[in-house]
Amino acid sequence: MKLKQSLIITTFLFHATITGAVTEVQRTAINELLQKNDWDTAMDLAEDLVDAHPQSSLAHYLLASAIRVKMQEVSQVRAMFSIGDYKESLAKAIELDPQNLDARTEEIGFYMFAPGMAGGDKAVAANKIAALKMVNQIKGLEMEAQLAAVNEDQAGAVTVLQSLIALDPHNPGALMQLAVVAMQDNDFQQADEYLLNITAEQDAGWPLMATYQRAKARVLAKQDLDTAIDLLIAYRQALPEVVSALSLPDDSAVYWRMALAHEQQGEVSEAIRLLRQSVQLNGDFEPAQEDLDRLTE
Structure with missing residues (x-):
């Protein structure tokens, strides 16, 4: 493990010396460490990037990502001490590049989900969503639908999601959320129609997740069970071959x-x-x- 980590850092530093900006190799190295919850090493590397590229929005965003994983892994008391640095890194990333959608959605997610004592504020989230919609309407609508769901406003969420797929008919997140709502309403045929419209354009895991959900809908409806079993078999066979950022069953x-x-x-x-x-x-x-x-x- 130490040898592998050393190789990651060596490759990382090599790219830092031969390029004038944050590279995809550096971004991938930090993200892989964070996926393994190695926030300590990831923070060291992200801090090096910020020192080397203080005007890089991506560098500040990667540092914020590392701080977020740290806050998830340490005690609540220790996490509170990192909130200021986390918010500051995100704010700097957005200031340097208002088009940094990852940083914007991360910041909105914080205000949406964090408890009030940690700085969470749904009203602030709503204001930042409005600002995001001016930069990228589709991403703004995605976050607006999430906020409606967090506020338990299902009708509002559905309205926003329908507006979203009117602009982006194959938006996988919106179609998946609409399918889930349809299943909750026992409208399994409508859920199936939404799921069949999901493509692999954004992530190969989306249509695979749709396959699983189509099977789930049939099991919940207690109908067309042979098809449900066939879908689950197909899902399981395809799962090892799919590289996805999604958390697949x-x-x-x-x-x-x-x-x-x-x-x-x-x-x-x-x-x-x-x-x-x-x-x-x-x-x-x-x-x-x-x-x-x-x-x-």
Whole structure:
């Protein structure tokens, strides 16, 4: 691990010396460290970038990202001491480049989700969303829909999402959210129509997630179960080949959904077999354990 980390830092520093700006290699190196929750190393590298490129919006954004992961990993008390640096880094990133959508959405997310004692403020989030819509209407609408959902305004969220797909018919996030709302309303046919419109243009994981959700909708509706099982099999076969920034359901979730479909078809022994596979893969996956206990008690 130390050797690999040393190689990352060496490559990072090499790029810092041969280029005059933050490179994709440097950005990727920091993001990979953050995915592994190695915020300490990521912060060191991001701070080096800010020192080397004080006018780089990306450098300040990467530092803010590292600070955010640190705040998620340390105690609440320690996290409070980092909030000022986090907000300052984001503000600087936006000041240097108002088109830095990552920094803008990160900042809005903070005000939207952080508790009040930490500086969260939904009214501030709404004002910053309005400013974002002047820069990028689609991204602004995405964040506006999120805020409506956080405020438990489902009707408002749906209205915004429908406006969004009118501008961007294949927007995967909007289509996925609309599908979820449709499923909550037991309108599984409408959910399926939304999901079928999701493409891989932004991330190959989106259509794969749509495949899983199409199967989930059928299991929840207790109809077309053979198709649901086929979709889950196709999802599981494709999963290892897809590189995605999304958090895609793993095999334990797939086996659990398949088990429910088989149970609804009256194939209880097959359902138990699949639930055992799910629990074996992930002993902390409570839904599968609960259903296994229910079918074997």
